[in-house]
Amino acid sequence: MSKGDDVHELSIVCSIVDLASEAAEGRAVRRMTIEIGKLSGVEPEAVAFCFPEVARGTPLEEATLDIGVVDAAARCDVCGAEFATPDILTACPCGSRQFQRLRGEELNIKSIEVEEAA
Numbered sequence: 001m002s003k004g005d006d007v008h009e010l011s012i013v014c015s016i017v018d019l020a021s022e023a024a025e026g027r028a029v030r031r032m033t034i035e036i037g038k039l040s041g042v043e044p045e046a047v048a049f050c051f052p053e054v055a056r057g058t059p060l061e062e063a064t065l066d067i068g069v070v071d072a073a074a075r076c077d078v079c080g081a082e083f084a085t086p087d088i089l090t091a092c093p094c095g096s097r098q099f100q101r102l103r104g105e106e107l108n109i110k111s112i113e114v115e116e117a118a
């Protein structure tokens with residue numbers, strides 16, 4: 001992995017941690033689940049690696065990070081088939097390259113679990 005990629009993931013993890021901290025409204029976060037699309041260009045391993053460092057000193061400091069990887073899929077404009085697109089250049093089995101990407105480029109916080117207020 002190049003140094004450039006590290007910086008890319010680091011800034012992504014920073015914004016995820018910011019969003020989750022805001023959503024937690026001052027409570028400690030126990031667990032955060034995020035979804036990373038296979039075509040998002042984000043390496044789940046790099047996110048997992050950056051997370052403890054970024055989370056230090058935030059409400060997510062003690063949080064467990066769960067990462068779900070979302071397989072990419074698209075629907076063909078020509079034949080209507082839904083097909084997997086394991087990489088960005090995959091065409092429909094019918095040969096068409098005109099399609100709508102359905103999923104695989106997302107980077108979402110799926111859920112966070114916070115400490116209950118005492």
Ligand SMILES: [Zn+2]
Pocket residue numbers: 076077078079080081092093094095096
């Ligand atoms: Zn097709």
